[in-house]
Amino acid sequence: MACLKTLRFPFSQVNKQILRRYVQPSTPALCLVNFEQLKRQNSNLSQLLAPSQLRKFTTSVQKPADQKFDPYHLLEDDLKDVYADIRKELVDNTSLEELKTIATYYFGGQGKALRPMVAILMARAINCHLGKDGLLQSQRQVAMISEMIHSASLIHDDVIDQSDFRRGKPSVNVLWSQKKVAMAGDFIIAVASMMIARLRNDDVTVVLSQVITDLVQGEFMQLGAKEAENERFSHYLTKTYRKTASLIANSAKAVAMLSGANDELSEVAYQYGRHMGLAFQLVDDLLDFISSTDALGKPAAADLKLGLATAPVLFACEKFPELNPMIMRRFSEPGDVEKAFELVHKSQGLEETKALAKSHCDEADRLARSLTESIYQKSLISINDMVLNRMK
C-alpha cells in the first residue's frame, strides 16, 4: 500500500475495491480466491458500481461522443500552430544546422498531440470554471512544453530501442549517430526548461520539473522487474504512472495553477490527468495484444518481445501460474512470447485490463463533472470515451 500512498490515489469505492484485490492480496491463497471473485464481478461490471455511478457510466459509454465535443475539432485553432511554434523555439535557440534538424525532426506535425490537447482543454475548462474566458499564453506554453518533454523522451527511447520507424518516418537513430541523438534530446529538455523558467512561476516550475525525473525513474523500473509476485501489480502501476500519466497529470495541474486555481482545484486537474493517463496506457498495453492480431493476422506483442509484463499478462498469470517463470526471465526463451500471448487470450486478462482502464476513465469522468459545465468540460468527459474506444 506504500506505493499507493505515495501516489496519492483518491480512489472511488470502485477503484478501491478493484485495486485492493489486485494489488494487495494478503496471502497467495486468498489472492486466488479474490481474483476468481473479482473476475465474476468484472464480467458484470454493474455489480461493482453504485447506481448513481452506473447511470453516469452508461450514459457516457453508450452514447457516442458528440461531434461538437470532439476535442481536436474544438481546439483546432489552439492546436494548429503548436508544432510550428515548438520548431521555432528550438531553431531560435541554436545556430548549428545539424542540431536544428535532429531536434525538430519529430515536430513535423505527424504526432497526435494528445498531451498538448489535454493541457489546453483542461486550461480552458478550468478558466471557464473560474469565470474567465479564453486561454492564457502561459497555458499554451505548458502545452508546448509537455509535447517537448514527451518527444525528448521518444528520441532517447529511439537511441536504445533501435526501432526503425516512428511517427510515420525513419526514426532518428536510423539517420544520426547515438551520441548526437542523445545530445539533441538533452537540447530539447534544456530549451523546455528555459521555457518553464520564463513562466516565472515558482510552483509551476516545481510541478513540471518532477516530470522528467518521473520519466527516467519509470524507465529504470522497466529495466529490472524482479519484485515479489504480490508487488508486481503495484510496481506496474507506479511505472505506468511515471512513464505516462505523470506528464499528462502534472501538465494539467500546471495549467490550472496558472489560471489561479486553489490547491483543491489544481488537485482535481492533476487527478483527472493521472486517471486519464493511466487509462490511456492500460488501453495501449491492451492493444498490443489485440490490434496486431486483427490487423496483421499474427501476434505482434511488442511488449512481450521487449520482455515487459503489462497488465494483461499480470492478470492472466493468476489463472495460469506457469506465466510466472516466463515473467521472471522476461520472456527470453524460445516460444515464451507465443505461449504468453496465447495464455493471455485464454484468460480474462484483456477484459480485466479493460475493466481497470474503464474504472480509471470513470474516475476521470467524475472529476471532470465536478467542474462548471462548458464545452471544454464536456470534451474532457468525451476524451475518456475516445481513450476507451480506441479498441478496434
Place this chain on the structure above:
Amino acid sequence: MSLVNKSMQLGLLQLRNLAAAATTTSPSSSTSSQVLLCNNKKLYSVVSADNKRAADLMMDQQSKHQVSYGKTIASQRHDWNRAVNEAEKVVGYPTSFLSLRWLLNDETANVALHLRKLAGTNHPLLKAAKNLIYNGHNNMQAWGLIVLLMSKAAGQYNVTNEQDIDRSVGVLHSQRTLAEITEMIRTSHLVHKGLVNMRKSDFPDPAEHEDMTFGNKIALLTGDYLLGHTSVALAGLKNQELVELISTAVKDLSEAEFVARRDSQNNILPSIPSADRTNYAINEWTLQNVLSGASLLGKSCKGALKLAGHNEEMQEHGFVFGKHLALAWQAAIDLSPFITRDSSTPFNLCSAPVLFHIEHDPSLLVEIDKGLESIENVDHPKIYETVFNGPGIELTKQMQRDHSQRAMDLLSVFDESEAKTALTNIIYAMGGL
C-alpha cells in the same frame, strides 16, 4: 540528506559500480555489487574498500607521473593539490561527493544488479566512470568548489530568506545546492558523451552487440537521471532567473557536441580554416571550450552571486571570472601532454597547440584528415612532433596567461578574504602566471 545528495548518490553509485567493475577483471566486482545489495552496514565497508583502492590507484598514478613527467609537472601537481585541499577547508566542503554514504532504495538495487552485467564488456562507459571516480578530484569536483569559493569571496548582500544562511561557513545553502547541481550537469554530460555510436553490423557477435546496447542504455538513463534531478533541485531553489540561466548552460553543453568536424564516434576534428586564417585557432578553440564547459562554470558563478542578491554588474563579474578560469584551466590541460615531452601521451586533435599550429601551417590537416572516419587512423606521434617543434605551445601558453590574468583581475573587485586567497592560489597552481 538533501534531495540532490540522494540523486547524486544514485547516479554516481552506478558509476562507482562501473568503476569497480572496470578496475577488476576478476568476478570480485560483481560480488561487491552483491554486497551492496545486502545492507547498508556492509555497504560502508565495501565503499571504503573501494575508496582505498581508488586512493591506491591515484597514488600509483601519481608516482608514475613523477617518474615520467619530470619535476615540473610533479611540483605543479603538488601545488594544485595543495591549493585545492586548502580551498576545500575554506568552504567546509567534503573532500569528495563520492565518498558520501550511499543510501539504497529498491530501484538502485535493481539497477546495480543490471550493472553487474556490464562488468567484463568493452563498453567505454566503464572507462568513463573510472576516470570520473579516480580523476574526479582534479576535474569534476573542483568545479563545485570554485562556485562555493566565488560565493564566499563575494559575500552575501540582499538575502531575504534567513533560513538560507549558513553562518558557520559563509555560504548559502542554496549556493551549495547550486554547486552540486553544477557537478551533476557536468557528470550527466560526460556520461552521455560516453555512449557508443554503433550499428548492428559493427558487432557480428550478438552477445557483444547486446552488451554494448545495454551499456548505451545505462549511460543514457544515468545521464537523464542526473539531468532530471538537476531540474528538480533547480526548481527547489525557487528562482526562475536562475533556472533559466542554468538551463541555457545545459543547452550550451548539448550544442558543444555539434561544433567542428567529427569522426564516426563523434570525436572532434579541427574545422577547415577559411583562406584568411587570422584568429582561426582562438575562435575555434574558444567556441568549443566555452560551449563544452566555460559557459557552465561562468553561469554557475553568476548564479551563485544572483542567489546572494548581488546586482547585475557583480553577477556579470562572476560570469566572466568563471569563464576565464575554465578557459585557463582547459589551456593548461591542453598544454600538459606537450610539456611532458612524451609523444605517446594521448592528446586532443582540437587542443589549442594543434589548432595554433594549423593556423600557422594548414598542411598539418593532411595528416589529421586521415582521421575523418576514426581519429585512431591519425599518426599522433607525427602530429605531436610537428606541433612540438612549431609555435603552438608558446601561443597556447600566451593564451593561458591571458585567461589567468583576466580571471585574476576580476578577483580584485572582491575584498580580501581567505576564499579570495584560495581562488588566487588555484589560478597560480594552474601555472602560466
